[in-house]
Amino acid sequence: MKRYCNHPAAYALIFFSAVLLIGCSKGTDQGNAPGSPQDPDATDKPRVALIMKSLANEFFATMAEGAKEHEREHADQYSLVVNGIKDERDLSRQVALVEEMVASGVSAIVIAPADSKALVPALRRAQKAGVVVINIDNRLDAEILEQESVSIPFVGPDNLAGAKKVGDYLAKNRTGDKVLILEGIRTSFNAQQRLKGFQAAMEEAGMEILDSQSAEWEMSKANTIASSMLSEHPEATAILAANDSMALGAIAAVKNAGRTGEVQIVGFDNITAIQQAIREGKVLATADQHGDQLAVYGIEAALQQIADQEKGEDQETPVDLIHKENLDQ
Known part of the structure; x- marks a missing residue:
């Protein structure tokens, strides 16, 4: 035989519980929904x-x-x-x-x-x-x-103008007239512009570019290529690197060739390692594009x-x- 509860207090408890459940359900669907106006974490920031x-x-x-x-x-x-x-x-x-x-x-x-x-x-x-x-x-x-x-x-920045400034500074402080260039990736516009800036500065100063090769912005590749160029062109007195990573590779190549202090190096970017190299006289100049x-x-x-x-x-x-x-x- 089933027994049913008819006590008024029980009905009141059931009704009150239902009201709470309905209220909580509404809060979950609307008030706390991500992105809703009531959501404290909502944002329309780009x-x-x-x-x-x-x-x-x-x-x-x-x-x-x-x-x-x-x-x-x-x-x-x-x-x-x-x-x-x-x-x-x-x-x-x-x-x-x-x-x-x-x-x-x-x-x-x-x-x-x-x-x-x-x-x-x-x-x-x-x-x-x-x-x-x-x-x-x-x-x-x-x-x-x-x-x-x-x-x-x-x-x-204007990469051509920046490279021209660096090349001009080298020309004014040069120890010789024969130079080598380490280019960036040749399909990159900034690499093309920096090369043009270097070339323009060297042409104006009457300095001869003995060789120009791409080291694709990479330090290790620049080390290898610069070493080869210095071996082939022992008369070179400067290396113009289109970024500072390649300039670091050039520093190592010059050192390995036993020509530290004889071959001037310039770069582009003003990274921390190059700043120290400038203080130590291993690099003549660089360009800071901030x-x-x-x-x-x-x-x-x-x-x-x-x-x-x-x-x-x-x-x-x-x-x-x-x-x-x-x-x-």
């Missing part, structure tokens, strides 16, 4: 992806730290996602990073492309998906941009474009000559 080249290169590690510091100082304005590739030549991975960031729903991509041509189609697709794209450090190829019918603002701020310039341009909902414009950023006399100023 997400900006920074995609760089090799983080093994101190220049890009410095760039990343500068960007992270900027994010900490402007945490209420945007959030940052930092990416880099292991190798300067790993173009497929950088393309994949662009696609991954678009798929993740970022608002903007700020990119230092490993190649001036190969990244353009992926970036065009990113723009088509509604992502703001800002090009920093290495300018994308103008012809390919036109072919792809895409306009991407460049925020960065790597700690370069990504910041791009991020600020991206945020401005998001706010204005209009296409951004190119912005030239500083590049300064660094040598022993002004290094610690």
